[in-house]
Amino acid sequence: MIEFLNTLVADFLIILRDVAPVLAVVLFFQFAVLKQSLPNPKK
Amino acid sequence: MAIFPVGESMAEKLSRPELKGWALAFAFCIGYSTTMAEPALLAVAGKAEEISAGALPSFYLRNAVAIGVAVGLTLGVYRILSGDPLWLYILIGYLIAVVLTFYAPKEIVPLAYDSGGVTTSTITVPLVTAIGIGMATNTPGRNPLIDGFGLIAFASVFPMISVLSYSIIAKLIKRE
Numbered sequence: 001m002i003e004f005l006n007t008l009v010a011d012f013l014i015i016l017r018d019v020a021p022v023l024a025v026v027l028f029f030q031f032a033v034l035k036q037s038l039p040n041p042k043k
Numbered sequence: 044m045a046i047f048p049v050g051e052s053m054a055e056k057l058s059r060p061e062l063k064g065w066a067l068a069f070a071f072c073i074g075y076s077t078t079m080a081e082p083a084l085l086a087v088a089g090k091a092e093e094i095s096a097g098a099l100p101s102f103y104l105r106n107a108v109a110i111g112v113a114v115g116l117t118l119g120v121y122r123i124l125s126g127d128p129l130w131l132y133i134l135i136g137y138l139i140a141v142v143l144t145f146y147a148p149k150e151i152v153p154l155a156y157d158s159g160g161v162t163t164s165t166i167t168v169p170l171v172t173a174i175g176i177g178m179a180t181n182t183p184g185r186n187p188l189i190d191g192f193g194l195i196a197f198a199s200v201f202p203m204i205s206v207l208s209y210s211i212i213a214k215l216i217k218r219e
Contacts (some may be wrong), residue, residue, distance in 0.1 A: 021076035
Protein backbone atom coordinates (compact mmCIF):
# COMPACT_ATOMS: atom_id res chain seq x y z
CA MET A 1 0.00 0.00 0.00
CA ILE A 2 2.81 2.41 0.96
CA GLU A 3 4.65 1.51 -2.22
CA PHE A 4 1.51 2.29 -4.23
CA LEU A 5 1.13 5.66 -2.49
CA ASN A 6 4.80 6.46 -3.08
CA THR A 7 4.38 5.72 -6.79
CA LEU A 8 1.24 7.85 -6.87
CA VAL A 9 2.95 10.81 -5.20
CA ALA A 10 6.04 10.45 -7.42
CA ASP A 11 3.88 10.37 -10.57
CA PHE A 12 1.90 13.38 -9.36
CA LEU A 13 5.11 15.33 -8.77
CA ILE A 14 6.35 14.44 -12.27
CA ILE A 15 3.06 15.68 -13.79
CA LEU A 16 3.31 18.86 -11.72
CA ARG A 17 6.92 19.41 -12.90
CA ASP A 18 5.89 18.98 -16.54
CA VAL A 19 2.81 21.21 -16.36
CA ALA A 20 4.42 23.95 -14.24
CA PRO A 21 6.19 25.66 -17.22
CA VAL A 22 2.88 25.91 -19.14
CA LEU A 23 1.23 27.52 -16.12
CA ALA A 24 4.23 29.80 -15.64
CA VAL A 25 4.03 31.01 -19.26
CA VAL A 26 0.26 31.65 -19.07
CA LEU A 27 0.53 33.43 -15.70
CA PHE A 28 3.53 35.53 -16.81
CA PHE A 29 1.76 36.79 -19.93
CA GLN A 30 -1.53 37.27 -18.08
CA PHE A 31 -0.11 39.25 -15.18
CA ALA A 32 3.16 40.77 -16.45
CA VAL A 33 2.37 41.51 -20.10
CA LEU A 34 -1.40 42.00 -20.21
CA LYS A 35 -1.67 43.05 -16.55
CA GLN A 36 -5.08 41.38 -16.21
CA SER A 37 -6.65 38.71 -13.97
CA LEU A 38 -7.43 35.22 -15.27
CA PRO A 39 -10.79 34.81 -17.04
CA ASN A 40 -13.44 32.63 -15.37
CA PRO A 41 -13.95 29.59 -17.66
CA LYS A 42 -17.49 29.06 -16.28
CA LYS A 43 -18.64 32.41 -17.64
CA MET B 44 -11.11 21.84 -22.14
CA ALA B 45 -10.41 24.34 -19.35
CA ILE B 46 -7.26 25.36 -21.24
CA PHE B 47 -9.34 26.50 -24.21
CA PRO B 48 -10.90 29.70 -22.72
CA VAL B 49 -7.56 30.73 -21.21
CA GLY B 50 -5.78 30.35 -24.57
CA GLU B 51 -8.54 32.11 -26.46
CA SER B 52 -8.64 35.00 -24.01
CA MET B 53 -4.85 35.40 -24.13
CA ALA B 54 -4.84 35.34 -27.95
CA GLU B 55 -7.69 37.84 -28.05
CA LYS B 56 -5.73 40.34 -25.97
CA LEU B 57 -2.37 39.67 -27.63
CA SER B 58 -3.78 40.22 -31.13
CA ARG B 59 -3.62 43.98 -30.62
CA PRO B 60 -1.11 45.45 -33.15
CA GLU B 61 1.08 47.04 -30.45
CA LEU B 62 1.52 43.60 -28.80
CA LYS B 63 2.62 41.76 -31.97
CA GLY B 64 6.08 41.00 -30.57
CA TRP B 65 4.57 39.66 -27.36
CA ALA B 66 2.14 37.52 -29.36
CA LEU B 67 5.07 35.89 -31.17
CA ALA B 68 6.95 35.43 -27.88
CA PHE B 69 3.82 33.88 -26.31
CA ALA B 70 3.48 31.45 -29.24
CA PHE B 71 7.14 30.41 -28.87
CA CYS B 72 6.96 29.94 -25.08
CA ILE B 73 3.62 28.11 -25.11
CA GLY B 74 4.78 25.87 -27.98
CA TYR B 75 7.93 24.91 -26.09
CA SER B 76 6.33 24.40 -22.68
CA THR B 77 3.27 22.43 -23.84
CA THR B 78 5.45 20.11 -25.92
CA MET B 79 7.77 19.41 -22.99
CA ALA B 80 4.66 18.47 -20.96
CA GLU B 81 3.10 16.32 -23.68
CA PRO B 82 2.54 12.79 -22.25
CA ALA B 83 2.60 11.07 -25.66
CA LEU B 84 5.98 12.60 -26.46
CA LEU B 85 7.30 11.59 -23.03
CA ALA B 86 6.31 7.99 -23.73
CA VAL B 87 7.76 7.90 -27.25
CA ALA B 88 11.01 9.64 -26.25
CA GLY B 89 11.41 7.23 -23.33
CA LYS B 90 10.93 4.26 -25.62
CA ALA B 91 13.39 5.69 -28.17
CA GLU B 92 16.02 6.08 -25.44
CA GLU B 93 15.40 2.52 -24.24
CA ILE B 94 15.59 0.96 -27.73
CA SER B 95 18.69 2.95 -28.71
CA ALA B 96 20.37 1.86 -25.43
CA GLY B 97 20.82 5.49 -24.37
CA ALA B 98 22.26 6.71 -27.68
CA LEU B 99 19.19 8.90 -28.18
CA PRO B 100 18.57 10.63 -24.82
CA SER B 101 14.91 11.34 -24.12
CA PHE B 102 15.64 14.85 -22.83
CA TYR B 103 17.44 15.92 -26.03
CA LEU B 104 14.76 14.45 -28.27
CA ARG B 105 11.99 16.21 -26.31
CA ASN B 106 13.91 19.47 -26.51
CA ALA B 107 14.43 19.12 -30.26
CA VAL B 108 10.72 18.50 -30.77
CA ALA B 109 9.78 21.35 -28.40
CA ILE B 110 12.01 23.81 -30.26
CA GLY B 111 10.42 22.70 -33.53
CA VAL B 112 6.91 23.24 -32.20
CA ALA B 113 7.91 26.60 -30.71
CA VAL B 114 9.36 27.84 -34.02
CA GLY B 115 6.38 26.43 -35.93
CA LEU B 116 3.83 28.14 -33.71
CA THR B 117 5.72 31.43 -33.85
CA LEU B 118 5.64 31.29 -37.66
CA GLY B 119 1.99 30.20 -37.57
CA VAL B 120 0.98 33.17 -35.42
CA TYR B 121 3.05 35.47 -37.67
CA ARG B 122 1.13 34.06 -40.66
CA ILE B 123 -2.22 34.81 -38.98
CA LEU B 124 -1.15 38.37 -38.19
CA SER B 125 0.35 39.00 -41.65
CA GLY B 126 -2.36 37.19 -43.64
CA ASP B 127 0.09 35.15 -45.76
CA PRO B 128 -1.23 31.97 -47.44
CA LEU B 129 -0.99 28.85 -45.26
CA TRP B 130 -0.03 26.49 -48.08
CA LEU B 131 3.18 28.42 -48.81
CA TYR B 132 4.57 27.91 -45.29
CA ILE B 133 3.53 24.25 -45.14
CA LEU B 134 4.95 23.52 -48.60
CA ILE B 135 8.30 25.12 -47.75
CA GLY B 136 8.31 23.28 -44.38
CA TYR B 137 7.77 19.88 -46.00
CA LEU B 138 10.35 20.63 -48.72
CA ILE B 139 12.95 21.42 -46.04
CA ALA B 140 11.99 18.20 -44.20
CA VAL B 141 12.40 16.14 -47.39
CA VAL B 142 15.80 17.68 -48.16
CA LEU B 143 17.01 17.10 -44.57
CA THR B 144 15.88 13.46 -44.81
CA PHE B 145 18.68 12.75 -47.31
CA TYR B 146 21.34 14.02 -44.90
CA ALA B 147 19.98 12.65 -41.61
CA PRO B 148 21.00 9.25 -40.21
CA LYS B 149 18.47 6.75 -41.57
CA GLU B 150 17.59 5.33 -38.14
CA ILE B 151 16.28 8.72 -36.93
CA VAL B 152 14.09 9.52 -39.97
CA PRO B 153 10.97 7.51 -38.97
CA LEU B 154 11.16 8.86 -35.40
CA ALA B 155 11.51 12.42 -36.72
CA TYR B 156 8.49 11.96 -38.98
CA ASP B 157 6.47 10.48 -36.06
CA SER B 158 7.44 13.30 -33.71
CA GLY B 159 5.23 15.73 -35.62
CA GLY B 160 2.14 13.66 -34.94
CA VAL B 161 3.11 12.63 -31.43
CA THR B 162 3.49 16.17 -30.19
CA THR B 163 0.05 17.34 -31.33
CA SER B 164 -1.81 15.67 -28.49
CA THR B 165 -3.82 16.36 -25.32
CA ILE B 166 -2.10 19.49 -24.00
CA THR B 167 -0.87 21.18 -27.18
CA VAL B 168 -3.95 20.84 -29.42
CA PRO B 169 -6.60 22.64 -27.26
CA LEU B 170 -4.27 25.50 -26.41
CA VAL B 171 -2.91 25.94 -29.93
CA THR B 172 -6.37 25.77 -31.51
CA ALA B 173 -7.62 28.36 -29.02
CA ILE B 174 -4.71 30.66 -29.81
CA GLY B 175 -5.31 30.38 -33.56
CA ILE B 176 -9.04 31.03 -33.33
CA GLY B 177 -8.57 33.84 -30.80
CA MET B 178 -5.94 35.56 -32.97
CA ALA B 179 -7.91 35.21 -36.21
CA THR B 180 -11.15 36.39 -34.61
CA ASN B 181 -9.60 39.55 -33.21
CA THR B 182 -7.26 40.50 -36.04
CA PRO B 183 -8.97 42.82 -38.52
CA GLY B 184 -9.36 41.32 -41.99
CA ARG B 185 -8.94 37.69 -40.83
CA ASN B 186 -11.56 34.93 -41.05
CA PRO B 187 -11.43 32.50 -38.08
CA LEU B 188 -12.37 29.59 -40.38
CA ILE B 189 -9.66 30.35 -42.95
CA ASP B 190 -6.94 31.80 -40.73
CA GLY B 191 -7.81 30.38 -37.28
CA PHE B 192 -6.94 26.78 -38.08
CA GLY B 193 -3.64 25.56 -39.45
CA LEU B 194 -1.43 26.04 -36.38
CA ILE B 195 -1.55 22.30 -35.71
CA ALA B 196 -0.08 21.77 -39.19
CA PHE B 197 2.81 24.08 -38.25
CA ALA B 198 3.24 22.14 -34.99
CA SER B 199 3.46 18.92 -37.03
CA VAL B 200 5.92 19.99 -39.75
CA PHE B 201 8.50 21.90 -37.76
CA PRO B 202 9.33 19.16 -35.20
CA MET B 203 10.26 16.96 -38.17
CA ILE B 204 12.69 19.64 -39.32
CA SER B 205 14.12 20.22 -35.83
CA VAL B 206 14.60 16.51 -35.04
CA LEU B 207 16.23 15.87 -38.43
CA SER B 208 18.48 18.93 -37.93
CA TYR B 209 19.37 17.73 -34.42
CA SER B 210 20.37 14.32 -35.77
CA ILE B 211 22.50 15.86 -38.53
CA ILE B 212 24.27 18.16 -36.06
CA ALA B 213 24.81 15.24 -33.66
CA LYS B 214 26.26 13.15 -36.53
CA LEU B 215 28.64 15.98 -37.51
CA ILE B 216 29.79 16.49 -33.91
CA LYS B 217 30.40 12.73 -33.52
CA ARG B 218 32.48 12.67 -36.71
CA GLU B 219 34.87 15.40 -35.43
